Amino acid sequence: MLVLDRNKAQDVKALVDRVRKEERSEATEHRNVYRPWGAYDSVDSGDRYQVKRITVKPGAKLSLQMHHHRAEHWIVVKGTARVTCGDQTFLLTENQSTYIPLGTVHRLENAGKIPLELIEVQSGAYLGEDDIVRFDDTYGRQQVTDLLKYE
Numbered sequence: 329m330l331v332l333d334r335n336k337a338q339d340v341k342a343l344v345d346r347v348r349k350e351e352r353s354e355a356t357e358h359r360n361v362y363r364p365w366g367a368y369d370s371v372d373s374g375d376r377y378q379v380k381r382i383t384v385k386p387g388a389k390l391s392l393q394m395h396h397h398r399a400e401h402w403i404v405v406k407g408t409a410r411v412t413c414g415d416q417t418f419l420l421t422e423n424q425s426t427y428i429p430l431g432t433v434h435r436l437e438n439a440g441k442i443p444l445e446l447i448e449v450q451s452g453a454y455l456g457e458d459d460i461v462r463f464d465d466t467y468g469r470q471q472v473t474d475l476l477k478y479e
């Protein structure tokens with residue numbers, strides 16, 4: 329939200345141009361991102377790490393996926409998570425955590441009746457959202473049936 333004197337409204341364009349010229353993330357990315365399963369808030373990021381607060385709606389789940397360039401740590405803050413990590417599926421409740429190694433097929437689901445909230449810490453050489461390889465997705469987003477085309 330931007331609050332300013334309406335007599336200075338013409339200065340907004342110059343400010344936006346400066347933010348773009350400096351290639352700041354604020355010019356192209358929103359901190360809060362909404363998805364069919366819930367939302368995430370990009371809390372912090374730096375070289376080789378990113379921290380997100382993730383909220384998953386009751387009964388919702390993220391795609392069965394993997395990443396080529398990052399690992400993830402998940403800490404449950406509120407609710408109950410059903411986690412698939414490789415060939416294991418298990419529940420996590422408040423104050424419990426897990427590690428998702430780079431290249432491991434995984435999924436996060438809200439197994440409870442209240443919104444699931446967790447902190448996700450991503451680490452790796454590349455942290456972009458286009459590093460998601462989907463194998464199964466409830467919401468009809470792109471899926472990969474032949475992993476070889478990504479190698």
